[in-house]
Amino acid sequence: MVRKKDNESWGTRLGLVLAMAGNAVGLGNFLRFPVQAVQNGGGAFIIPYFICFLLMGIPLLWVEWATGRFGGNKGHHSTPFILDSMTKQSIWKYVGVFGIFTNLAVAAYYCYIESWTMTYVVKTLLGHFVNTTPEKVSAAFDCYLDFDPTFTGLPFEAVFAFVICVILNAWVLSKGLVDGVEKAAKIGMPMLILFGVALSFSGITLQAGERGAIYDGTVGLNYLWTPDFTSLTNPSVWLAAAGQIFFTLSVGMGTIQCYASYVKKNDDITLNAMSAGWMNEFVEVCLGSAILIPIAVGYLGIDKVLELTQQGALGLGFRTMPYLFSQWGEVLGIVAGAMFFGLLFFAGLTSSLAMGTPWVGFLQDEFKWNRKQAAWSFGAIVFMLGLPTVLFFRQGVFDEFDYWAGTVSLVLFALLESILFAWIFGMDKGWKAINDGGDIQVPEIFKFIIKYVTPAFLLLVFVASLLAPEGRNWYVSVGQLLDGQGWSFSDQAIVAKLMNQDINKAILVADGFQQKADMLFKKELINGSRLLLLLVFGGICLLVYIAGNNRKKR
Amino acid sequence: MNASALWMMISANVVIASLAVYFLWRVLRAKKRPEPDSFSENVED
Numbered sequence: 001m002v003r004k005k006d007n008e009s010w011g012t013r014l015g016l017v018l019a020m021a022g023n024a025v026g027l028g029n030f031l032r033f034p035v036q037a038v039q040n041g042g043g044a045f046i047i048p049y050f051i052c053f054l055l056m057g058i059p060l061l062w063v064e065w066a067t068g069r070f071g072g073n074k075g076h077h078s079t080p081f082i083l084d085s086m087t088k089q090s091i092w093k094y095v096g097v098f099g100i101f102t103n104l105a106v107a108a109y110y111c112y113i114e115s116w117t118m119t120y121v122v123k124t125l126l127g128h129f130v131n132t133t134p135e136k137v138s139a140a141f142d143c144y145l146d147f148d149p150t151f152t153g154l155p156f157e158a159v160f161a162f163v164i165c166v167i168l169n170a171w172v173l174s175k176g177l178v179d180g181v182e183k184a185a186k187i188g189m190p191m192l193i194l195f196g197v198a199l200s201f202s203g204i205t206l207q208a209g210e211r212g213a214i215y216d217g218t219v220g221l222n223y224l225w226t227p228d229f230t231s232l233t234n235p236s237v238w239l240a241a242a243g244q245i246f247f248t249l250s251v252g253m254g255t256i257q258c259y260a261s262y263v264k265k266n267d268d269i270t271l272n273a274m275s276a277g278w279m280n281e282f283v284e285v286c287l288g289s290a291i292l293i294p295i296a297v298g299y300l301g302i303d304k305v306l307e308l309t310q311q312g313a314l315g316l317g318f319r320t321m322p323y324l325f326s327q328w329g330e331v332l333g334i335v336a337g338a339m340f341f342g343l344l345f346f347a348g349l350t351s352s353l354a355m356g357t358p359w360v361g362f363l364q365d366e367f368k369w370n371r372k373q374a375a376w377s378f379g380a381i382v383f384m385l386g387l388p389t390v391l392f393f394r395q396g397v398f399d400e401f402d403y404w405a406g407t408v409s410l411v412l413f414a415l416l417e418s419i420l421f422a423w424i425f426g427m428d429k430g431w432k433a434i435n436d437g438g439d440i441q442v443p444e445i446f447k448f449i450i451k452y453v454t455p456a457f458l459l460l461v462f463v464a465s466l467l468a469p470e471g472r473n474w475y476v477s478v479g480q481l482l483d484g485q486g487w488s489f490s491d492q493a494i495v496a497k498l499m500n501q502d503i504n505k506a507i508l509v510a511d512g513f514q515q516k517a518d519m520l521f522k523k524e525l526i527n528g529s530r531l532l533l534l535l536v537f538g539g540i541c542l543l544v545y546i547a548g549n550n551r552k553k554r
Numbered sequence: 555m556n557a558s559a560l561w562m563m564i565s566a567n568v569v570i571a572s573l574a575v576y577f578l579w580r581v582l583r584a585k586k587r588p589e590p591d592s593f594s595e596n597v598e599d
Binding site: 009043046050087219224267269437440 | 555556558559560563564566567570571573574577578580582584585587590591592593594595
């Protein structure tokens with residue numbers, strides 16, 4: 001016999017672990033990881049990847065779980081006031097704004113990709129990719145992005161799908177932790193693993209000459225796992241590994257703290273964090289490496305896949321995979337395609353739901369909104385904020401959101417929270433906050449790692465992102481600097497982004513009036529999207545200020 | 555597959571899958587805490 005407790009809480013421990021794992025497992029596990037591995041040393045990539053997981057990923061997981069539980073036991077469920085409860089310096093609650101801002105901004109564009117996966121499941125099930133050609137599949141994706149009629153025969157179906165996806169997220173969130181988020185994780189995670197195992201098996205056992213394949217699936221595995229140990233001396237490979245660990249675990253977002261804030265003081269977090277973290281690694285390394293690349297190489301060959309990976313993982317997933325599955329025959333192709341996009345959808349949904357909970361918790365705690373109001377307000381904000389990324393996807397607004405909210409903000413927030421935890425809150429209190437009620441004792445060495453190594457690692461990643469050199473070749477760039485030739489920034493360096501280096505270059509080489517006008521319009525949109533993100537950040541700061549004053553009055 | 559690729563793949567997969575299963579098993583086997591705990595669905599009437 002069970003009954004519900006009065007306050008909001010998780011239903012079961014397994015539900016909490018699955019929700020945390022679902023938060024971490026995202027589209028990147030299946031699309032980003034294999035491409036990163038291929039581009040950064042193949043099998044050798046797993047070495048820096050593991051080291052970064054041990055020195056940065058696992059410590060950050062424990063720090064964020066402990067921070068969340070500490071704040072939650074003081075009645076806070078979002079990072080501004082969770083961080084505020086750890087120190088007397090009120091500035092930290094404004095650092096905590098990152099933990100709400102990042103989620104709103106990332107959810108805005110993430111729900112758009114999620115809506116692609118949802119549309120592609122439906123398209124696959126309705127047989128739209130049966131007897132198709134690579135050109136048709138690629139053209140259909142272009143039409144979809146350009147809002148031309150493709151699937152329903154109506155224009156703007158991408159916007160329609162985006163709206164459905166946002167409504168779905170808000171509806172699940174409005175159901176609460178147990179009946180919404182946890183139930184979605186309990187359904188989504190097992191389905192995702194089941195689909196992943198089935199597709200991995202199909203990928204590995206793919207035989208040349210069968211189902212239209214020209215190579216065995218093991219050729220792709222060989223390509224992905226063959227180690228190039230010389231890559232280990234390249235700092236860019238290590239930065240890529242650190243970046244992958246960072247993004248796959250969803251650290252630096254504020255979602256882990258929010259989920260952990262519903263855990264009581266005497267309940268375990270050390271084992272739960274390990275279970276959720278390693279479950280994510282299983283999905284990423286064991287399943288993620290055995291689907292996309294083996295299947296794509298089996299049909300397209302290594303050279304073509306290498307060319308496609310240069311254009312990004314999304315293209316490979318949505319422009320290529322539907323055609324490859326169609327080669328498996330009508331029924332099997334539909335089943336495999338629906339499973340592939342279905343697993344991407346579940347991975348996306350469990351992550352986007354996690355992005356909604358900090359905002360919901362913030363409004364419930366500080367402005368006494370009920371869960372339904374808070375959840376639907378999340379949906380409204382995500383819709384409004386996401387619409388520019390949908391409408392101006394081709395003009396780079398989507399990438400701009402991803403860069404500032406989904407990349408820079410995460411690293412910055414993780415760096416600041418690790419400093420707060422280890423150096424301001426203090427490592428002695430921090431160590432107790434991690435180990436209280438733990439089912440496993442964290443090895444003592446992590447006290448040193450959390451205090452020194454993790455913040456140093458994060459600082460290195462941040463500085464490297466700030467100053468990344470052209471061609472990502474650090475040795476050559478440092479040599480040129482010492483020779484007095486100055487420093488050329490990569491277009492992806494934060495400094496170069498702020499100076500609009502890439503778009504200014506494109507304007508300079510633009511051919512003709514129309515192309516130049518297009519580039520100038522793109523520049524305006526990019527600057528506009530940055531302003532929009534700044535306004536959102538400022539707006540949340542204002543809400544935190546008002547909430548702080550309300551607290552003082554109370 | 556060449557030997558080095560095979561070794562890298564098998565060792566990474568075995569280590570990760572084993573640890574993922576081990577920690578999940580520990581979670582499933584862990585004793586329930588005395589009330590009040592963090593979970594609503596194990597409150598006995």
